[in-house]
Amino acid sequence: MIRRKIRQLAVRAARWLLKPLLRRGMAVMRPTEDSRRALASLVASLPCAKPMTMVEIGSYRGESAQEFLNTGRIARIYCVDPWRMFYDADDGTSYTDMAQVERDFDWRHGGDSRVVKVKGTVDTFIKRHPDAQVDFAYVDGCHTYEAVSHDLKQLMAHSRPAVAIGGHDYNLDGVVRAVGEVLGKPDAVFPDNSWVKFLLRGGANMI
Numbered sequence: 001m002i003r004r005k006i007r008q009l010a011v012r013a014a015r016w017l018l019k020p021l022l023r024r025g026m027a028v029m030r031p032t033e034d035s036r037r038a039l040a041s042l043v044a045s046l047p048c049a050k051p052m053t054m055v056e057i058g059s060y061r062g063e064s065a066q067e068f069l070n071t072g073r074i075a076r077i078y079c080v081d082p083w084r085m086f087y088d089a090d091d092g093t094s095y096t097d098m099a100q101v102e103r104d105f106d107w108r109h110g111g112d113s114r115v116v117k118v119k120g121t122v123d124t125f126i127k128r129h130p131d132a133q134v135d136f137a138y139v140d141g142c143h144t145y146e147a148v149s150h151d152l153k154q155l156m157a158h159s160r161p162a163v164a165i166g167g168h169d170y171n172l173d174g175v176v177r178a179v180g181e182v183l184g185k186p187d188a189v190f191p192d193n194s195w196v197k198f199l200l201r202g203g204a205n206m207i
């Protein structure tokens with residue numbers, strides 16, 4: 001009886017320790033052509049004639065950053081991510097091996113001068129790059145109501161994106177609530193649940 005209990009505990013502990021490795025192969029963020037095309041459609045909708053500077057909150061392996069860059073309309077992207085595990089108990093991604101994820105990000109974007117890696121949160125970004133002239137911000141970090149609300153409020157108060165703000169997972173209650181409270185209804189929602197709100201000031205319809 002005691003031996004069985006010990007064996008059960010050992011199996012549970014091993015599963016917990018192996019969780020990052022078990023999840024490793026599952027955390028592909030943009031697995032389908034449609035999910036990649038949605039980001040291209042989002043960028044195509046942005047009313048901006050010049051090459052844009054953007055910030056992405058939550059970059060993971062850098063797949064969405066790659067899609068943004070592939071549009072040819074992004075001159076610079078700040079990729080913000082703490083690359084630390086267990087940030088949200090309800091999000092499977094947070095159990096993946098973040099050291100490996102960060103290495104993947106570095107491998108993908110390390111040699112690209114358009115990519116500025118910021119290891120930390122939105123607060124780190126604002127502190128380190130207070131003069132960044134952001135045209136577009138994309139929020140895809142921690143998806144709890146509190147975290148999304150914080151990211152949006154900080155970006156709107158300090159980075160003041162000139163063209164638009166958007167993000168991912170507009171199918172999650174916390175995201176919908178935070179976006180609604182901080183910005184109101186999005187102007188568009190895309191098939192991958194990305195959303196966008198245009199912010200052009202002074203009646204301009206293009207910059």
Ligand SMILES: C[S@@+](CC[C@H](N)C(=O)[O-])C[C@H]1O[C@@H](n2cnc3c(N)ncnc32)[C@H](O)[C@@H]1O
Nearest residue numbers: 029058059060063064081083087121140141142
């Ligand atoms: C869903 S993944 C991002 C996926 C990525 N945008 C893509 O589509 O390829 C969420 C990421 O947010 C990061 N993250 C968690 N908490 C964060 C926070 N407070 N600020 C910024 N990023 C955070 C995680 O480390 C994780 O890499």
